[in-house]
Amino acid sequence: MNALSTIRSSDPHWIAHLETQDDAMLRKLTALGILPGNQIAIEQRFPSYIVSIGRTRAALDRETVQCIFVTREQHPTTA
Amino acid sequence: MDCHQCHQNNGSCGSKRSLRWLPFGENFNRLPIEPSGPQIALVGMPNVGKSVLFHALTGTYVTVSNYPGTTVEVTRGAMTLDDRAVSVIDTPGMYSLLPISEEERVARDLLMSEPFGAIVHVLDAKNLGRMLALTVQLLEAELPVIVAVNMMDEAQRWGLTIDREALIEKLGVPVVLMAAARNWGVDQLRETLADRLASTPAPVLAAVG
Amino acid sequence: MSLTIQYLEPIEVAIAQIETWWRSGWGQDFADRHLSSRSFALLLLQKDPNLWEQLPGDRQQDLEQLIATTQAQLNRPISLEIAQARQGFAQAIEQNTLAEPNPSQRRWGERIHKLTVNPISGFPILVLVLYWGVYKFVGEFGAGELVDRIETFFEGQINPVVNHVTEQVIPWPALQDLFAHDYGIITLGIRYATAIVLPVVATYFLMFSLLEDSGYLPRLSLMLDRLFKAIGLSGRAVIPIVLGLGCDTMATIVTRTLETKRERLIATFLLSLAIPCAAQWGVILGLLAQRPAALVTWAGLIVGIFLLAGFLIDKFLPGSAAQFYIELPPLRLPKIRNVITKTWVRMKWYFWEVLPLFIWASAIIWVGRLTGIFDWLISGIEPIALGLGLPKETAPILLYGFFRRDYGAAGLFDLQQGGQLTGDQLLISAVVLTLFLPCIAQLQMIIKERGVKTALLMVSFIFPFALAVGYVLNWGLNLFHIAL
Numbered sequence: 001m002n003a004l005s006t007i008r009s010s011d012p013h014w015i016a017h018l019e020t021q022d023d024a025m026l027r028k029l030t031a032l033g034i035l036p037g038n039q040i041a042i043e044q045r046f047p048s049y050i051v052s053i054g055r056t057r058a059a060l061d062r063e064t065v066q067c068i069f070v071t072r073e074q075h076p077t078t079a
Numbered sequence: 080m081d082c083h084q085c086h087q088n089n090g091s092c093g094s095k096r097s098l099r100w101l102p103f104g105e106n107f108n109r110l111p112i113e114p115s116g117p118q119i120a121l122v123g124m125p126n127v128g129k130s131v132l133f134h135a136l137t138g139t140y141v142t143v144s145n146y147p148g149t150t151v152e153v154t155r156g157a158m159t160l161d162d163r164a165v166s167v168i169d170t171p172g173m174y175s176l177l178p179i180s181e182e183e184r185v186a187r188d189l190l191m192s193e194p195f196g197a198i199v200h201v202l203d204a205k206n207l208g209r210m211l212a213l214t215v216q217l218l219e220a221e222l223p224v225i226v227a228v229n230m231m232d233e234a235q236r237w238g239l240t241i242d243r244e245a246l247i248e249k250l251g252v253p254v255v256l257m258a259a260a261r262n263w264g265v266d267q268l269r270e271t272l273a274d275r276l277a278s279t280p281a282p283v284l285a286a287v288g
Numbered sequence: 289m290s291l292t293i294q295y296l297e298p299i300e301v302a303i304a305q306i307e308t309w310w311r312s313g314w315g316q317d318f319a320d321r322h323l324s325s326r327s328f329a330l331l332l333l334q335k336d337p338n339l340w341e342q343l344p345g346d347r348q349q350d351l352e353q354l355i356a357t358t359q360a361q362l363n364r365p366i367s368l369e370i371a372q373a374r375q376g377f378a379q380a381i382e383q384n385t386l387a388e389p390n391p392s393q394r395r396w397g398e399r400i401h402k403l404t405v406n407p408i409s410g411f412p413i414l415v416l417v418l419y420w421g422v423y424k425f426v427g428e429f430g431a432g433e434l435v436d437r438i439e440t441f442f443e444g445q446i447n448p449v450v451n452h453v454t455e456q457v458i459p460w461p462a463l464q465d466l467f468a469h470d471y472g473i474i475t476l477g478i479r480y481a482t483a484i485v486l487p488v489v490a491t492y493f494l495m496f497s498l499l500e501d502s503g504y505l506p507r508l509s510l511m512l513d514r515l516f517k518a519i520g521l522s523g524r525a526v527i528p529i530v531l532g533l534g535c536d537t538m539a540t541i542v543t544r545t546l547e548t549k550r551e552r553l554i555a556t557f558l559l560s561l562a563i564p565c566a567a568q569w570g571v572i573l574g575l576l577a578q579r580p581a582a583l584v585t586w587a588g589l590i591v592g593i594f595l596l597a598g599f600l601i602d603k604f605l606p607g608s609a610a611q612f613y614i615e616l617p618p619l620r621l622p623k624i625r626n627v628i629t630k631t632w633v634r635m636k637w638y639f640w641e642v643l644p645l646f647i648w649a650s651a652i653i654w655v656g657r658l659t660g661i662f663d664w665l666i667s668g669i670e671p672i673a674l675g676l677g678l679p680k681e682t683a684p685i686l687l688y689g690f691f692r693r694d695y696g697a698a699g700l701f702d703l704q705q706g707g708q709l710t711g712d713q714l715l716i717s718a719v720v721l722t723l724f725l726p727c728i729a730q731l732q733m734i735i736k737e738r739g740v741k742t743a744l745l746m747v748s749f750i751f752p753f754a755l756a757v758g759y760v761l762n763w764g765l766n767l768f769h770i771a772l
């Protein structure tokens with residue numbers, strides 16, 4: 001499991017975990033469909049991160065991307 | 080009841096009104112007086128085409144732009160359904176019933192505080208799954224939801240198809256596939272709305288002080 | 289409704305508990321609310337701040353405890369568990385209803401998107417958009433060409449006729465002045481509104497509408513997020529700020545899309561201090577066009593003050609910039625009809641907003657001049673003007689500037705046409721007027737959105753600050769014997 005900010009490849013990864021207790025942050029991520037069990041891919045890193053979740057595309061800053069943890073393979077969703 | 084900012088900025092409406100006589104009064108989206116017939120609201124996530132649909136239904140123009148957060152206030156318009164005057168409300172986008180920013184709260188507060196004959200949940204066909212999460216919340220709230228799957232033209236260009244019958248069956252509410260910007264499916268939505276309003280008794284207006 | 293989602297066991301237990309409370313009396317306070325009790329229960333479990341506020345203290349405690357017990361049985365935050373259950377349910381429906389039989393290659397839009405967000409091509413594109421859209425189209429065409437033509441037309445065709453007719457119809461010179469001559473409603477008020485302000489605002493809104501409808505603005509936000517973080521804002525604030533370059537009053541309303549109170553406050557403040565609206569910067573651009581050095585100094589100073597003020601507030605206001613998130617819709621070809629309608633609607637709004645004000649200003653000036661109050665005020669302001677190194681003719685302009693800074697700018701335009709100002713003086717008055725509060729409508733909007741106290745604080749900082757900057761600027765220019 002790695003923070004999305006450390007992922008170099010642009011392949012889709014599975015979201016495993018969101019490392020935050022901040023409700024505002026969780027709400028934003030939820031709004032964009034960034035939730036455990038969904039897939040996410042990084043398209044660009046500078047000047048902001050651009051990610052795609054299914055057919056949704058969004059821009060995020062570094063602090064936000066750092067709390068998204070992903071895996072290469074799909075996890076059993078019993079976390 | 081005609082000024083929904085009241086729910087968030089206590090007293091702001093009073094000050095707004097008392098300043099109206101001044102020549103430089105702010106005249107953004109002034110809501111007309113109390114509606115008499117049934118009301119419907121257009122709700123949904125930002126940038127899905129609510130304002131375009133509002134224009135198609137009522138002929139009232141509200142700003143339409145291609146980015147989230149264009150509409151920050153509610154606008155009321157009118158349409159006729161089966162010879163009945165129906166008032167239609169365009170709302171700022173909201174991602175969920177639990178608001179993130181101030182403008183999102185406007186839509187939520189409106190849903191909570193006013194009775195509606197129908198709530199049209201407008202969503203973007205391309206992001207059906209993500210957006211249905213809000214439909215689920217509206218249904219949990221037992222609101223009279225009609226689902227309008229918009230931007231079907233774009234979905235088609237992207238090579239997507241949507242099974243309307245299956246959606247109706249899963250959700251248990253009326254579903255219309257449409258592309259408001261091209262006027263596809265708007266008539267069908269009107270019919271669906273007319274059916275809905277005919278089958279439910281006119282909502283009792285809550286007493287509001 | 290037939291559709292219900294099952295949440296995890298502990299959450300369902302908590303919902304049942306809240307619903308029991310609900311039936312036993314809690315619900316009465318919310319009887320005029322149109323959501324189901326299950327929906328209320330879910331919102332309360334996630335501590336919806338709005339509903340929370342309305343609960344009496346003892347109930348808040350009960351809930352607090354219930355939430356704590358529920359949370360203790362879960363591995364992840366309650367709101368995340370709830371969101372995920374919903375999302376899972378929704379995704380399952382999508383899988384059964386949405387098919388992608390022939391995945392298409394997304395066309396030109398995708399390629400342009402890449403170009404606009406890639407730093408190597410994106411920043412040059414940003415500069416090009418600013419240069420062509422703002423400088424060339426609004427500045428040179430709108431504020432230069434169009435203003436010149438309409439202004440010439442007014443001065444040559446309309447004003448003489450108005451003056452003549454007024455003199456024929458109204459026998460009293462004092463009343464003639466209300467409609468005609470130097471400060472008349474038609475010859476000054478309406479002329480400023482239509483000849484100077486309107487063309488600039490129209491061209492700006494046209495350009496802005498094109499940017500909006502193409503979907504470029506969210507991309508601009510992401511390109512500028514890092515810069516904006518340095519001034520206490522997130523990239524989301526780019527949109528209200530760019531809109532503010534059209535009309536600060538509209539922009540102040542749009543700050544609602546910002547997430548935190550702090551961010552809304554900073555954005556409102558910067559809009560009032562350092563973001564000139566189209567009417568104003570358009571006129572200033574036109575004024576200083578012949579003096580590139582003064583123009584560059586003006587722009588540099590305003591940008592510098594914008595950044596420095598933001599930087600300082602960010603340092604001293606508790607809290608930090610909100611996290612940046614924005615959805616990127618596909619780039620779309622702007623629909624000409626929508627662009628035109630939108631420009632029209634905004635222009636209409638703007639015009640009806642400024643026209644009465646300009647007319648009132650003319651009327652007030654008229655009364656003021658008749659009664660002598662105007663001269664008295666002006667003589668009070670003259671020392672300020674002189675202190676800034678400005679001729680005393682600029683005193684009325686500063687006075688208008690308190691009303692609306694574009695009105696002041698339009699006044700400058702008149703003075704400059706008469707060749708009464710040096711480059712330095714133009715620069716100083718342009719800077720001071722830019723820093724002034726935009727207009728009364730904007731002040732009203734600040735009061736409405738941020739409250740009276742904040743508005744007063746801002747005003748009592750902005751005016752002295754603007755004058756101080758003008759003073760220092762004059763002093764600096766004199767010290768180094770710079771003549772622009």
Ligand SMILES: Nc1nc2c(ncn2[C@@H]2O[C@H](COP(=O)(O)OP(=O)(O)O)[C@@H](O)[C@H]2O)c(=O)[nH]1
Pocket residue numbers: 124125126127128129130131132142143144145146147148149150172229230231232233257258259260261501620
């Ligand atoms: N292709 C397509 N674009 C649409 C459709 N409906 C709306 N749009 C575009 O989507 C964007 C957002 O529309 P708007 O009504 O402002 O969305 P709102 O934020 O939900 O009110 C605008 O650029 C519209 O032109 C549609 O059915 N098809």
Ligand SMILES: [Mg+2]
Pocket residue numbers: 129130131142143149150170171172
């Ligand atoms: Mg809208």
